[in-house]
Amino acid sequence: MIAAWQDIVRKEIEAGTGALIGMSVDQRGMRTALRIWFADLDERRGPFVELKPHGLKGYRATLGFGTFAGEIVRQIQRAGEEDVQLAQALVDSLAPDVELDLFGQERGQWRVHSGSFRLTATLRKTTESSDEAVARVSRDVVVPLMAAMAELIGYDLVEEDEGASSSEEGAILLATVRRRERNPRNRLLCIRLHGERCLCCGMEPRKLYGDAGDILEVHHLEALSLLAVPRPYDPGKDLAPLCPNCHRAVHTRRPVPLDLDDVRTFMEAAQNEHGPL
Ligand SMILES: [Zn+2]
Numbered sequence: 001m002i003a004a005w006q007d008i009v010r011k012e013i014e015a016g017t018g019a020l021i022g023m024s025v026d027q028r029g030m031r032t033a034l035r036i037w038f039a040d041l042d043e044r045r046g047p048f049v050e051l052k053p054h055g056l057k058g059y060r061a062t063l064g065f066g067t068f069a070g071e072i073v074r075q076i077q078r079a080g081e082e083d084v085q086l087a088q089a090l091v092d093s094l095a096p097d098v099e100l101d102l103f104g105q106e107r108g109q110w111r112v113h114s115g116s117f118r119l120t121a122t123l124r125k126t127t128e129s130s131d132e133a134v135a136r137v138s139r140d141v142v143v144p145l146m147a148a149m150a151e152l153i154g155y156d157l158v159e160e161d162e163g164a165s166s167s168e169e170g171a172i173l174l175a176t177v178r179r180r181e182r183n184p185r186n187r188l189l190c191i192r193l194h195g196e197r198c199l200c201c202g203m204e205p206r207k208l209y210g211d212a213g214d215i216l217e218v219h220h221l222e223a224l225s226l227l228a229v230p231r232p233y234d235p236g237k238d239l240a241p242l243c244p245n246c247h248r249a250v251h252t253r254r255p256v257p258l259d260l261d262d263v264r265t266f267m268e269a270a271q272n273e274h275g276p277l
């Protein structure tokens, strides 16, 4: 049982952050405590999240930095504006019943100024069993917190050469769109904000494929208007979760993808002609 939820927690954190994680579980007493860090940095050289029982059936996650995290903190301070914005949006996506304490910093404006950065997120009075509660708090709190740190550190964003060599505005935009669509932290935020269903056809892959249903993709909306009227990137509004089929369908028009409304219209017309699937 315990091994089972540990695997789930690990899988969800690694999928959401795009990084390998290390984890220790403390099973003393009736309730479980958990400590999570990025495997390549270990506990001392990077950020960690510690999840502990708090009060009556509650849990508190503390995000902090290890003793020797100076180098990674400097790397975080060099993070671009878009990374900072996404990290803040991920922390902001915590459910309203999670109490967030940023130790004097503002929600949506916080920065990591030094290794003494600290944040706590507290969920009070969970109702399920200890294992279930830890699994849920991990998903709802630990995953977005670690994803925020992964974004600031800049894990694994593999840039592809395709298009990047061209300095044309359109090519740069397309490269940006592609990078945003492939960023696992954008995907996490997108699903947290919109729910785990395709925004185009309504398909819920978990209901269809069960444990093999972690297949939603991120689509970047309105790439063209972004080129015409540049405005700040807003991951909450600019991204949509789509099932792989709808995502392919949207990108059948190039270079500017179809609107979701267009695809829905095509789907309706096709169903009127051929009957429902
Ligand atoms: Zn779909």
Ligand SMILES: [Zn+2]
Pocket (backbone or CB within 6 Å): 181, 218, 219, 220, 247, 250, 251, 257
């Ligand atoms: Zn797309």
